[in-house]
Amino acid sequence: MLRVAVVGSGPSGCYTAQNLVQRDTRVLVDVLDRLPCPYGLVRYGVAPDHEKIKSLQGNLRTVLEDDRVRFLGGIRVGGPGGPGVARLRELYHAVVYCVGAATDRHLGIPGEDLPGSWSATEFVSWYSAHPDAADAGFVRDVRSAVVIGVGNVAVDVTRMLSRGRAELSPTDMPQDALAALAASRVSEVVMVGRRGPSQARFTTKELRELGALPGTGIDLDPAELAMDPAYSDPSGLPGPQRRNLEVLRGWAARESGETERRIALRFFLRPVELLAGGGRVAAVRFERTAPDGHGGVTGTGRFETVEAQLVLRSVGYRGVPLAGLPFDAQSGTVPNERGRVLRAGVPSEGEYVAGWIKRGPTGVIGTNRPCAKETVESLLADAPALLRREVPRDPVAVLRAEGSEPVEWPGWRAIERAEAELGTRLGRHVVKLADWDSLLAAARTAAP
Structure with a gap:
């Protein structure tokens, strides 16, 4: 064999x-x-x-x-x-x-290591109960967050920051993460890409989910959308990008009412520095970019600062x-x-x-x-x-x-049973065990 x-x-x-x-x-x-x-x-x-x-x-x-x-x-x-x-x-x-x-890619800009600046990977690991993750108080005292990146992971973390307890409770999210996110005071999430909407990496299904979140509105800057050469006529784009633009055009055309939370999708902004305030990240400084005619972007020398007490970078794995x-x-x-x-x-x-x-x-x-x-x-x-x-x-x-x-497999099945039992005790369905000790203790209950 x-x-x-x-x-x-x-x-x-x-x-x-x-x-x-x-x-x-x-x-x-x-x-x-x-x-x-x-x-x-x-x-x-x-x-x-x-x-x-x-x-x-x-x-x-x-x-x-x-x-x-x-x-x-x-x-x-x-x-x-x-x-x-x-x-x-x-x-x-x-x-x-x-x-x-x-691991994840870094931005390589000043201030990236400030408290309150994290990779999206670290944030995802926390709410997904990875045993190596730590509760770093991601959303504690946070009113506004910036997510750097326009791929599916960026959409995921933006959505999780914007959901309430009613939507999170049926999931298998660990109890501590659920409690922290449910108590969060985050009212604005800004998702930012350095290029245009036709070059974003998110899928249309993920994008549409942002527009269906209860109590959450979508903000778009029409001037940024119009900077994309393909925005006014997306017919020459591949299907996924064309459908993305159709969703964005629909959102841009509708009136925005008052909502408890707002998600802003921003384009043609390149992060150049994370700014400190009160011993932690307080804002992100961006340079406005513009299409270079070859599928990339070039800097314009014009800058903008966006307030944020939480910054999540989602610019790729490594x-x-x-x-x-x-x-x-x-x-x-x-x-x-x-x-x-x-x-x-x-x-x-x-x-x-x-x-x-x-x-x-x-x-x-x-x-x-x-x-x-x-x-x-x-x-x-x-x-x-x-x-x-x-x-x-x-x-x-x-x-x-x-x-x-x-x-071995019986040990893993014992972990599954322990997570189902924990969910029952908490009045939920299944709740993940979030630390090494709990996981290994549950595995040891497997029949020899």
Whole structure:
């Protein structure tokens, strides 16, 4: 049997495992994750009010419940107490790294490190109950927030800042985050892009949701919209961008009444500095930009300041190095050829990548399917050579002997039960456990 370790249990990891067991009956797969919970960004990145997308967990569950797939949570590959890359390579015929892009891009401007300035990733992790997230008082004493970026994550955090308790309570959001957001005094959220609306990265479905929030109005600056060469005649744009402009044009044409909260969509503004006041961020200074005629923008030398006690940057994810693996710092990926890891330009036997760490943080969840398929095709083509090397009959027994304490599938199911029980006690449906101690304690209640 070909023994394969897949590191990472998000969509790319699960699709890799699925491809392996479907294409070859002689493959056994262990899916390792440093967290005790599977599903990666589907659990910890999809907004809690997006039940349809979160339901994808059911498809990933089917993969992890396959008889030839084992889930092993709590294994910190390359980290404290976990096996290193070289050791993992000794325990399996092949290892596929599906570790995603775990950090975010920075703006590189003065004041970015002020209290009250965060990445959208940190904010999402908090309200999604990631056990590494801390309650940093994101919305405490905040009246106005600026979200820098015009992609789907930017829309998500803007929407979550604008929702009330009635809309948040049915979600699986942790109780502390729910209480903080429900008590929030945020009355204005400004979402800002440095280019025009025809170049925004959000999808039309996400955009429309902003206009359907109870008690929330949308503000648009007609002059900014008109600066976009495609705004007046979007017929030549691809469908998604054309539909986005149709939504924005509809909003711009309707009268804006008084509402409890306001969301402002701003374009052609580039952040140049975060300004301090009272020991924390108090405003963002922007430079007005203008189309350069080549799809980009150029600065105009005109500036504007927008008040904000909370600034969330949402300008893209970035991969991080894993000790023992080669890493291209410029692209934030592991050098590879059709999924085969390259060391000094040469394919490294038995080492593979899939997902964002392979191709960069591009595409949607479904993009991981063909990406995983390509990697699996490379791996299975190499299988005859990989099988020549002997590996332990049960790598998990070795991992346990060396100090790892994996959370296997029954442990994860015990976590699910604990979250359902917590929801019942709180008068909600399911409420996520938000810290390591609670998650591991729940996992330990699983029947041996």
